[in-house]
Amino acid sequence: MSMESKLENAEDLRSEDPLAGRLAHGNPRAPGELVERHYAELYRYARALLRDAPAAEDAVQDAFERAFVSLGKYSLERIEILSLRPWLYRITLNVVRNGWRDGRREVPVADLPERIDGHFGTAAGSVEVRLDALEALDRLYERQRVAVTLRYIADLPYAGISRATAGLRTPARPLYIGASNGLARCCRTNRKEKEVVR
Amino acid sequence: MTNEESPRLSEVRSEERVAGLLREAASRLRPKEDPRQLVERTLTRGTDRIFSCDSPLGEVYVGVSEKGVRLVGRATSSGEFSRRYRDRFDRLLSWGTDEKARTLAERVAAALTGQRVEVPADLSGTTPFQERVLRVVKGIPRGQVRPYAWVAREAGSPKASRAVGAVMANNPVPLVIPCHRVIKNDGATGSYAFGAREKVGLLEAEGVPVEELAGSPYLGTPTTGIFCHATCANARRIKSENRRHFRSAKAAVSAGFMPCEVCRPVVAG
Numbered sequence: 001m002s003m004e005s006k007l008e009n010a011e012d013l014r015s016e017d018p019l020a021g022r023l024a025h026g027n028p029r030a031p032g033e034l035v036e037r038h039y040a041e042l043y044r045y046a047r048a049l050l051r052d053a054p055a056a057e058d059a060v061q062d063a064f065e066r067a068f069v070s071l072g073k074y075s076l077e078r079i080e081i082l083s084l085r086p087w088l089y090r091i092t093l094n095v096v097r098n099g100w101r102d103g104r105r106e107v108p109v110a111d112l113p114e115r116i117d118g119h120f121g122t123a124a125g126s127v128e129v130r131l132d133a134l135e136a137l138d139r140l141y142e143r144q145r146v147a148v149t150l151r152y153i154a155d156l157p158y159a160g161i162s163r164a165t166a167g168l169r170t171p172a173r174p175l176y177i178g179a180s181n182g183l184a185r186c187c188r189t190n191r192k193e194k195e196v197v198r
Numbered sequence: 199m200t201n202e203e204s205p206r207l208s209e210v211r212s213e214e215r216v217a218g219l220l221r222e223a224a225s226r227l228r229p230k231e232d233p234r235q236l237v238e239r240t241l242t243r244g245t246d247r248i249f250s251c252d253s254p255l256g257e258v259y260v261g262v263s264e265k266g267v268r269l270v271g272r273a274t275s276s277g278e279f280s281r282r283y284r285d286r287f288d289r290l291l292s293w294g295t296d297e298k299a300r301t302l303a304e305r306v307a308a309a310l311t312g313q314r315v316e317v318p319a320d321l322s323g324t325t326p327f328q329e330r331v332l333r334v335v336k337g338i339p340r341g342q343v344r345p346y347a348w349v350a351r352e353a354g355s356p357k358a359s360r361a362v363g364a365v366m367a368n369n370p371v372p373l374v375i376p377c378h379r380v381i382k383n384d385g386a387t388g389s390y391a392f393g394a395r396e397k398v399g400l401l402e403a404e405g406v407p408v409e410e411l412a413g414s415p416y417l418g419t420p421t422t423g424i425f426c427h428a429t430c431a432n433a434r435r436i437k438s439e440n441r442r443h444f445r446s447a448k449a450a451v452s453a454g455f456m457p458c459e460v461c462r463p464v465v466a467g
Contacts, residue, residue, distance in 0.1 A: 023290075025277050025281065026276075026277040026278065026279070026280030026281035026283075026284060026291070027276075027277050027280070028248050028276050028277070028280055028291050028292050028293045029292070029293060030292075031241055031245050031291075031292040032237055032241055032292055032293070035236075035237045035240045035241060036233070036237055039229070039233070039236055039237065039240065040228065040229070040233075043228070043229050044224045044225070044227045044228075047224075047227045048220075048224055048227065053229075053230070056227075056229075057229055057231075060229075060240075061239070061240055061243060064240045064243075064244050065240075065243050065244040067244070068244030068245050068289075068290050069244070069288075069289075071290050072284055072287075072288040072289040072290050073288045076281070137220070148220070152217045152220045152224070153220060153221065153224040
């Protein structure tokens with residue numbers, strides 16, 4: 001890699017997020033803005049991965065707590081170049097994975113419609129199809145599930161997925177492509193299984 | 199090209215459909231709690247809180263943890279104060295907008311204006327010695343002063359007068375822990391983090407006779423044969439005709455006086 005391209009990459013890493021600057025310079029409003037801006041999307045992400053509302057809330061709270069602890073320890077320069085969004089996704093993922101490891105993810109799929117009822121409109125058919133998609137997520141390998149969730153639910157670009165999944169060790173694009181194919185397959189399988197049951 | 203879709207194209211469409219379904223399903227996943235409450239709860243858990251209040255030294259910023267007040271100081275902006283706080287305690291500060299922070303802010307404001315209000319101080323970032331010293335200083339009543347040697351002895355390290363001076367210079371919570379009430383052993387007010395003049399002003403505002411103290415920080419009465427720190431409540435009751443001024447506790451003892459059992463002047467050393 002040439003020196004020039006190294007510099008370009010370093011420049012790419014520099015966050016253009018003014019919120020990162022405000023956090024770095026100690027603006028006491030900035031932590032609140034960070035929570036307001038990202039809480040809902042991190043909740044959706046955690047909820048899609050954990051499939052349990054209280055566990056997702058706990059995970060997001062834990063993630064923000066960890067983020068704030070880290071921001072308290074980072075230097076001003078380090079905070080300034082942070083890409084906050086993928087960084088928060090990565091922390092949330094770590095918390096979620098800890099949750100999986102602790103066995104907190106034991107949520108029966110049958111509970112799902114009850115847990116999210118009231119949010120799904122009135123057409124029973126479309127509810128079922130949407131649930132198919134969420135259930136299909138469960139059939140994916142963990143890293144695929146993470147990649148698909150980051151791409152479809154968080155709308156992160158590949159670079160963001162790479163940053164948010166730094167521990168998964170698979171390049172984001174092939175991981176995502178494999179995962180999305182797998183998801184479509186799982187959806188089809190899911191539907192067929194339900195038809196057989198009927 | 200046939201009328202039938204190629205398997206590849208159908209797969210792509212299927213993916214798009216799944217993506218759409220997932221997005222739609224996810225968009226309906228919302229936390230049940232009120233967003234403002236969520237933000238507040240998250241900030242309370244993850245950050246320490248900051249507020250500003252009036253004090254005899256002008257407007258000061260106050261940083262508080264869950265346990266109590268952790269840093270008090272003047273700054274050009276809340277951001278500057280927050281950076282100082284982060285450098286010292288590795289914690290972020292956010293505006294204290296919750297009920298607990300508001301209540302504490304009122305208490306701190308009242309305490310800084312001289313009202314008898316208990317304000318919890320979080321001394322978790324200090325060494326055991328520093329903590330002992332700061333707790334001793336916290337107990338010095340308004341309107342009274344004590345010398346460094348007295349604080350050192352009360353903190354259990356009678357020979358550590360200089361170290362007490364260093365602790366006072368780095369007191370994270372001035373005014374809440376009234377380090378301005380600690381003076382030199384000869385009665386001079388000495389230095390202060392906010393300036394020597396400010397220290398004199400604070401003491402005078404609390405009713406300490408600063409000029410009278412300089413050179414004669416001890417006061418005795420022949421009627422009881424007891425001597426005290428000149429600002430001790432007992433010393434203030436001595437009638438003017440019975441007042442005997444002393445430069446040091448040693449001088450008072452040499453003149454045949456006994457130390458007061460309430461303010462306990464340091465005689466040895």
